[in-house]
Amino acid sequence: MINRSAFAIRPGMRKGFTSRSPIPTRIVSNEEFPPPPQTxxxxxxxxxxxxxxxxxxxxxxxxxxxxxxxxxxxxxxxxxxxxxxxxxxxxxxxxxxxxxxxxxxKGEPFFIFDVQTHYVSESYDPTNAEAGRKGAVAKQGLLALRKMARRAGLNPKLAGDTGTMADLSWQNFIKEVFLDSETSLGLISTPPGPYPQEAVVPPKQMT
Structure with missing residues (x-):
């Protein structure tokens, strides 16, 4: 089956687009899905x-x-x-x-509602079995995403990472999202895994 929503550079798209307006006037993409054109x-x-x-x-x-x-x-x-x-x-x-x-x-301090946050449950894939399954979400793969962001210099504070799964833990999630940032409310979502009991974040831990 062809995924017609798969991301691809299309006419009119600009990689690395920077809005000249203080408030962006078009939807951008994280390269998961193509953004709609500017209205x-x-x-x-x-x-x-x-x-x-x-x-x-x-x-x-x-x-x-x-x-x-x-x-x-x-x-x-x-x-x-x-x-x-x-x-x-x-x-x-x-x-x-x-x-x-x-x-x-300017009024009261702003209210930040983060609608997509992630962490990796301590109970996820204890034997690292997912590392050998094609198309699976391996713990080291998730950790590699954070390491990539650190190497790219996207957040200087990531320089203090341990380089271990502790960086993706619930404890560090609470620290970074709610104590070190100005986020007021967040929704937890989870990458796919062997559902439902063995998801990266099981449903019972998301409520």
Whole structure:
């Protein structure tokens, strides 16, 4: 059977895309599934953000690029979203020009809800049998993903890893997700395994 949803570079995709807007205006991909193309509304948000930046930046002695890296640039992006989708964000044009005004109106600390978190249960594959099964999720394979992220420098704090399964444990999960970061709420999901009792994270441990 052909997987028609498999990821592949397609016309119009840009690898390593970086949004020039403070708020990304298109869906990106983790290379598991291809992202949908940018919608006309998203393109309009991007266009209006640029217009706000071109108007406000010079008044502050800033280039458009520099302006978009300031709190004023974030205010411009929020204004553009309001223009396209209707007023949702409580922001005014004054925040584009006055950083103090932006800080004053930013409200309560943000709430982060992580909808996909993982760890590896201590009970998963105690004999390492999955390492020899084709297409299986081996513990060392999961650990290799973290090591890859460490080598790539994606998170400098990973330099302190032990390089063992302890890095993927429940204890380290709690430390990194809820103590070392600003995440307020998280949903646990699990990679596939011999279901249900022997999953990477068994259902009874996910509630």
């Amino acid at each position: 006309p509304a998203q393109a309009n948000v991007e266009h209006l953000t640029d217009l706000y930046a071109e108007r406000a930046g010079p008044k502050l002695g800033l280039t458009r690029r520099h302006f978009l890296n300031t709190t004023g640039g974030m205010a411009a992006a929020l204004l553009a979203l309001n223009d396209v989708f209707g007023k949702f964000f409580d922001v005014g044009e004054a925040e584009m020009f006055d950083a103090a005004a932006f800080v004053e109106r």
